[in-house]
Amino acid sequence: MNRGQVRIVTLKIDGKDVGARENETILEVARENGFDIPTLCHMEGLSDIGACRLCLVEVKGSNKLLTACVTTVQEGMEVTTHSPRLDSYRRMTVEMLFSERNHVCAVCVSNGHCDLQNLAVDVGLTHITVPYLYPKVSIDASHERFVLDHNRCVLCTRCVRVCDEIEGAHTWDLMGRGVKTRVITDLAEAWGDSESCTSCGKCVQVCPTGALFEKGKSVAEMTKRRTFLPYLTSMRNGDE
Amino acid sequence: MATNPRQSAVDPPSDDKRWRIVQAAMRRNGFRRDALIETLHAVQESFGYLDEESLRYVARSLRAPMSHVYGVSTFYHFFSLKPAGEHTCVVCTGTACYIKGAPGLLDAVGKEFHIGDGETTEDGKVSLLTARCLGSCGLAPAAVFDGQVAGKVNREAVVERLHAWQNGPAAVKASPESSPESEGSAVYA
Amino acid sequence: MREKLAEIKAIEEDAKAQYTHTVNVCTAAGCLSSGAAQVKEALGKEVERSGLERWCQVKGVGCLGLCTAGPLVEVESQSAMYGHVTVEDTPAIVGGLNTKPVERLRVPTGTPFFLRQNRIVLENSGRIDPERIEEYIAAGGYSGLVTALTEMTPAQVIDEVTASGLRGRGGGGYPTGLKWTTVAKAPGPDKYVICNADEGDPGAFMDRSVLESDPHRVIEGMILAGYAVGASQGYVYVRAEYPLAIEHLKKAISQARRMGLLGRSVAETTFGFNIDIRLGAGAFVCGEETALIASIEGKRGQPRPRPPYPAEYGLWGKPTLINNVESFANIPPIIRNGGEWYASLGTEKSKGTKVFALAGAITNTGIIEVPMGTSLQEIVYEIGGGVPGGGRCKAVQTGGPSGGCIPDAYLDNPVDYDSLRSLGSIMGSGGMIVMDDSSCMVDVAKYFMEFCMTESCGKCVPCRVGTVQMYRLLDKISTGRATLEDLALLENLCDMVQNTSLCGLGQTAPNPVVSTLRYFRDEYIAHIEEKRCPAGVCKIHSSVAQTDSPSYAVAEVAQ
Amino acid sequence: MSRTILIDPVTRIEGHAKITIHLDDNGGVEDAFFHVTQFRGFEKLCEGRPFYEMPSLMARICGICPVSHLMASAKACDALLAVQIPEPAANLRRIMNLAQVVQSHALSFFHLASPDLLLGMDSDPTQRHIFGVAQNHPNLARDGIRLRQFGQQIIEWLGGKRIHPAWVVPGGVSEPLSAERRDQILATIPEARQIAIRTLDWFKTVMDDYREEIRTFANFPSLFMGLVNSEDNSLALYDGHIRIVDATGHIVADRLDPTDYPAYVEEAVEPWTYLKFPYYKPQGYPGGFYRVGPLARLNIIEKCGTPLADQEWAEFRSLERGAVLSSFHYHYARLIEILYGVERMEELLNTPDILSTHVRAYAQPNRSEGVGVSEAPRGTLMHHYRIDENGLIQTANLIIATGHNNMAMNRGVKQVARHFIHGEKIEEGMLNRVEAVIRTFDPCLSCSTHAMGKMPMDVQLIGPDGRVLDSVKRDA
Incomplete structure (x- = not known):
């Protein structure tokens, strides 16, 4: 990726001067420098899609909020990662996610190890002001080792991307659109019948919630291992 | 089988001649994966809808992941994964049609035939669909009966037309030869 | 090539001169749906029956504009326009050709509807047969292209567009010249030109009309764009819901190819340009340029964050120029008459x-x-x-x-x-x-929100869920079950969805709500406080006294 | 003229219900009903969920005795896996279950029932609650709070949190017990034992004041059902066999397999309540009605199995020749079980392999159907699941202690009403006794109807013409 000469730029994040390589994203630079920007669809080692909108930041001179995970830094940029307005939008965005499906942390396998739950804590979401949508969605336990519970899916597409970009199977994709979007395997068949699935389990490990989990895990027992991902990614890219 | 999979197609699922149209569409685009939507159009035009068999065939032919093919097929409202009824009635729900009474048309069909958007009557005769603006705003509210656009329709006319479809299929099947007058009496307000 | 065009023009004019009468029948989609095809056929038969075929030609033309009076028929020699024409009326029309126009069928053309217009994009609409390239050429078509290719550099073409002050007609209003400049400057040998003909706004049918009535104008505009920015491939992304427009476009492309105006050597120059049609499949969001690109690439039509803009990173990751139908349709006259001429029309910041x-x-x-x-x-x-x-x-x-x-x-x-x-x-x-007054503004806002909700691609959270929540609140208001707190919540959601959505669809989805709240807040209040719909459109629940205040379970976030 | 009294809601019980008392033309009680007005869809909402979630999900039925549901549910899941869980795991589950029994009994006795016993059935209702007790009898109130804390603390130490711990899992428990934790628990036992003894002694001294209540509080012959230890017929709260005895104390059925419950328990439905009426099948409905819970358990066993509790049990059983029939003695039985629980926990904590790290059996589901039965504080609790080939729940059926006692509670209400209510004028104290009889059963209506949301209860007075004449309504 970073072949050849890469220029160094300087920018301000929350008032602090920081240096960065010109091909880095705002999110990367912010995290390297200890600034916290919440994310959900972002996952180190996977491509970024800018879908969850939690990493939106204010950039001086831009009348629109910019997606930190896909916006590259520029010389002289002045980035604000936290403001009352951003905090409020983030809280509402997480609130939207909670209202969308049937998230019940208390009886979830990922309770205590859930990215969505942590986000709620981080953005200070204490209650939901909008009505729950209560969609009636199914659970697919046909796979020998894993379970897909649509009730907890936030449509971050990490599973879709890891399966396509790292495992190369492209078993997962999305069907439908809008609020009716669902993750699917193959032709929306039962996961256990999938011809393309290699049962590698990467999708399960990258899933931020309890939407994908291992069979046999009881409530609060599902912890996800993700350290393999940056390693695999760098191997694929042929990096040192 | 082919030596170069890019140049030759996977065998179609059956001897049905319509597969040739589908194959031609793919060949025209060099069996590239980006021709997926064009290919799905060809399938839908030939078979009326996209069934699982055809999706599998298209996926194999274009060497596209099945979930991708399914994802695309369900993203676009133009594609249908279910066979339509013998006759289709498309009600335009564009803005002009909406404010001139399209909801009333849907309501009337729903009450009379117990079908909603995208549904087919139990006898398989009539499918109801909606469209996002046919561009016939000047004739709002508009509806399409078996491919023929009719403007300024009203509830009674739509219900009457659908009843005629249900009761006597051959008698009223819209044909291009039918004069606008005979059509007008049935459909126009 | 210039000679060839001139020759075609001469032949066309000679042919036309042979006829005393030209009867134009509007065969655009609007009139077709009220029986224009049958009228045209009947007029042809009638002319034959009357033995007038040597003096009178019956021609299918594009949109004459006044769709409400369709099917429309125009007799050029008599300056007569007929409306609501039926097959029965055809003997009278043909009979009147050599005597007097049929007064009972006439649509007055001395009205502001016709007089106040200034037709540039529509100059050929209703005048030429859209299925014949010769008529477009006879009307001056492709002459601008030949001039540009032979006498102008790509930079000069862009200069004219910039000078015209043309802004994107798809809605955004981005200066077209600036866009062209960016794509032209972008590095790399492969670039693309895309014509956005995915006219998805309900209630809009201008692009359809242009494509049906004068497809060559769009093609010429695209070729000029390709020349100006250095692209050799163009795509027209057109809604599958417009079969007639697609048919005319297909025909026009193959005619232009045969005429040597598309292909490896456009108008006998070294510039090569091809155009392919890509069909949409019923997704409004594909009007958004990054979603449109995804769709052309055969994917789900989901947008991606910008920057990078398609001008730098577009189709297949290459610099791509995307303009809509009307923008391209404005290009040929701008090149023909000069940017300054165009800039003389319109207002200071909105030209033409x-x-x-x-x-x-x-x-x-x-x-x-x-x-x-x-x-x-x-x-x-x-x-x-x-x-x-x-x-x-x-x-x-x-x-x-x-x-x-x-x-x-x-x-x-x-x-x-x-x-x-x-x-x-x-x-x-x-x-x-x-x-x-028969329209309720809450109902209108709800209608548009329902539209955005079902057209949301589902990629980003605010649009995917926010539109549903806003729709539900609007539904609650329109059925008389809402409180003022709900209204406040609605306004909060509007703000959030506007500012955080990924693409234009989400960012603008709250607009109908915001604008109706701005001007018609009293109607919202009437639904909420008085439980009545001033326009009498909304069905207020009879049991509204019991406003449901569901005790929303606190999200079980805590462990 | 006849009328009906409505008590709505019944107070100081778990959950919400109402009582209607129908009076005849002379002002005598014609009939009385105990209606459970709440409905919960727990069995329904479990359908389609992975069975691995059941223990935690089912525990949500109730915030008072989640552990009881954890036990029955986990046992049903063990059955689905077709594993025998490691003995240390079973013992750890037993300890948690006992902690639960102790804290729940403490809640019932001290917080809900003691105001009647300490302050009197006819005392000022505005003072007749735990705060009134705290004011007038601070030591007893403190004991109650301490005992409840004791139980809850052990649950937290074992399971990580007091309410809805996720520690009990199919196949065993998720974490072994550490030596420090064991010692911590052991250190709290002496105080709890002291409180249990102290309270028992006090209760025995005031029992005589309630002779009228003892005689009329659901005091009638019935069957008694519960688990007994399979080895020595001692008190068993976690596992064992089902035994049924009659009013004379004779064994009607013994060594019944709990998982085979459909063979001998059937449920009847009445339109006026959401609570079903289970009965002992061979004796039919309504004749085969039975009682479960502390009173029933002490009536069916041959000993408690711990030294101090055994002494108390012997004294208790000497109250009557056959089974102890008055439901008032549920309170007494509860106190004995508290003592037993504290003693038994100590024994279990001192078993040699209690710190073993092998506390979980792993397996794929091997059966399509599983039943788990254990004793909740209020009585026998049955969870019955059927799963599909992917391990998703197809049907769930629960029979909860309060359900078993439904018939007895209804008869009890009628008995008390007939005894205490006369004429047109209804004294508050009379109504309180109608509620108090319900309280002796310590019913958990939330559990037994698997209801969603909050729920109050009321008592209604209905005339022969069906008109509601009077009603006492109380908010939750």
Whole structure:
């Protein structure tokens, strides 16, 4: 990726001067420098899609909020990662996610190890002001080792991307659109019948919630291992 | 089988001649994966809808992941994964049609035939669909009966037309030869 | 090539001169749906029966504009336009050719509807047979292209476009010249030109009309763009819902290819350019340029964050120029007559003309083209003939689901990009829906929200869930079950969805709500506090006394 | 003229219900009903969920005795896996279950029932609650709070949190017990034992004041059902066999397999309540009605199995020749079980392999159907699941202690009403006794109807013409 000469730029994040390589994203630079920007669809080692909108930041001179995970830094940029307005939008965005499906942390396998739950804590979401949508969605336990519970899916597409970009199977994709979007395997068949699935389990490990989990895990027992991902990614890219 | 999979197609699922149209569409685009939507159009035009068999065939032919093919097929409202009824009635729900009474048309069909958007009557005769603006705003509210656009329709006319479809299929099947007058009496307000 | 075009023009003119009469039948989609094809056939038979075939030609032409009076027939020699023509009327029309026009069928053409227009994009609409390239050439078509290719550098072409002050007609109003410059400057040998013909705004049918009536104009505009930015491949992304437009476009492309105006050597020069058609499949979001690109690439039509803009990173990751149909349709006359000529029309910041589709509670529904800066008043009351039966125009909806409702009191404002924006609406692609007192503004807002909700691609959270929540709140208001807290929540959601959504669809989805709240807040309040719909549209629940205040379970976030 | 009294809601019980008392023309009680007005869809909402979630999900039925549901549910899941869980795991589950029994009994006795016993059935209702007790009898109130804390603390130490711990899992428990934790628990036992003894002694001294209540509080012959230890017929709260005895104390059925419950328990439905009426099948409905819970358990066993509790049990059983029939003695039985629980926990904590790290059996589901039965504080609790080939719940059926006691509670209400209510004028104290009889059963209505949301209860007075004449309504 970073072949050849890469220029160094300087920018301000929350008032602090920081240096960065010109091909880095705002999110990367912010995290390297200890600034916290919440994310959900972002996952180190996977491509970024800018879908969850939690990493939106204010950039001086831009009348629109910019997606930190896909916006590259520029010389002289002045980035604000936290403001009352951003905090409020983030809280509402997480609130939207909670209202969308049937998230019940208390009886979830990922309770205590859930990215969505942590986000709620981080953005200070204490209650939901909008009505729950209560969609009636199914659970697919046909796979020998894993379970897909649509009730907890936030449509971050990490599973879709890891399966396509790292495992190369492209078993997962999305069907439908809008609020009716669902993750699917193959032709929306039962996961256990999938011809393309290699049962590698990467999708399960990258899933931020309890939407994908291992069979046999009881409530609060599902912890996800993700350290393999940056390693695999760098191997694929042929990096040192 | 082919030596170069890019140049030759996977065998179609059956001897049905319509597969040739589908194959031609793919060949025209060099069996590239980006021709997926064009290919799905060809399938839908030939078979009326996209069934699982055809999706599998298209996926194999274009060497596209099945979930991708399914994802695309369900993203676009133009594609249908279910066979339509013998006759289709498309009600335009564009803005002009909406404010001139399209909801009333849907309501009337729903009450009379117990079908909603995208549904087919139990006898398989009539499918109801909606469209996002046919561009016939000047004739709002508009509806399409078996491919023929009719403007300024009203509830009674739509219900009457659908009843005629249900009761006597051959008698009223819209044909291009039918004069606008005979059509007008049935459909126009 | 110039000689070839001149020759074709001469032949066409000679042929036409042989006829004493030319009877134009509008065979665009609007008139077709009221029986224009049968009328045309009957007129042909009638001419034959009367033995007039050597003196009279019956021609199918594009949109004549006044869709409401379709099917429309025009007799050029008599300057007579007939409306609501039926097969029975054809003997009278043909019989009257050598005597007097048939008065009972005439549509007055001395009205503001015809006189106040200034047709540039529509100059050939209703004049030429869209299925014959020769007629386009005879009307001056492709001469600008030949001039550009032989006498101008790509930079000069861009200069003319820049000088014209043309801004994107798809709704955004981005300066076209600037866009072209960016793509031209972008590095790399492979670039693309895309014509966005995915006209998805409900209530807008200008692009369809242009493609059906004068497809070559769009093709010429695209070739010029390709030359200017250095692209050799173009795509027209057109809605599958427009079969006639697709048919005309296909025919036009193959004619242009045969004529040597498309292909490896355009107009006998070293410049090569091809155009392919890509069909949409019923997804409004594909009007958004990054979603459109994804769709052309055969993917789900989901947008991606910008920057990078398609001008730098577009189709297959290559620099890509995307303009809409009307923008491209403006290019040939700009090249032919010069950018300055174009810039002399319109207002200071919005140059040229704009095509509008008039629909709703208005007498003259149809397609019009007026100079930028014409007031809404003039468009609605004079050109459009006002509300049928002399009713009051309550509001004009512009810009489709991304736009807003402008109330009667503000109709004296000129129509241009900036003034519409200051009124809380947008130019959009040009759909104008006139509403009278029978429309409820809450219901209208709910209609558009329902539209955005079902058209949301589902990629980003605010749009995917926010539109559903907003729709539900609007439904609650319209059925008389809402409280003022719900209204406050709705406004909060509007703000959040506007500012955090990924693409234009989400960012503008709250616009109809925001604008109706701005001008018609009293209607919302009436639904909420008085439990009544002033326009009598909404069905207020009979049991509204019991406002449901569900005890929303606190999200079980805590462990 | 006849009328009906409505008590709505019944107070100081778990959950919400109402009582209607129908009076005849002379002002005598014609009939009385105990209606459970709440409905919960727990069995329904479990359908389609992975069975691995059941223990935690089912525990949500109730915030008072989640552990009881954890036990029955986990046992049903063990059955689905077809594993025998490691003995240390079973013992750890037993300890948690006992902690639960102790804290729940403490809640019932001290917080809900003691105001009647300490302050009197006819005392000022505005003072007749735990705060009134705290004011007038601070030591007893403190004991109650301490005992409850003791139980809850052990649950937290074992399971990580007091309410809805996720520690009990199919196949065993998720974490072994550490030596420090064991010692911590052991250190709290002496105080708890002291409180249990102290309270028992006090109760025995005031029992005589309630002779009228003892005689009329659901004091009638019935069957008694519960688990007994399979080895020595001692008190068993976690596992064992089902035994049924009659009013004379004779064994009607013994060594019944709990998982085979459909063979001998059937449920009847009445339109006026959401609570079903289970009965002992061979004796039919309504004749085969039975009682479960502390009173029933002490009536069916042959000993408690711990030294101090055994002494108390012997004294208790000497109250009557056969089974102890008055439901008033549920309170007494509860106190004995508290003592037993504290003693038994100590024994279990001192078993040699209690710190073993092998506390979980792993397996794929091997059966399509599983039943788990254990004793909740209020009585026998049955969870019955059927799963599909992917391990998703197809049907769930629960029979909860309060359900078993439904018939007895209804008869009890009628008995008390007939005894205490006369004429047109209804004294508050009379109504309180109608509620108090319900309280002796310590019913958990939330559990037994698997209801969603909050729920109050009321008592209604209905005339022969069906008109509601009077009603006492209380908010939750």
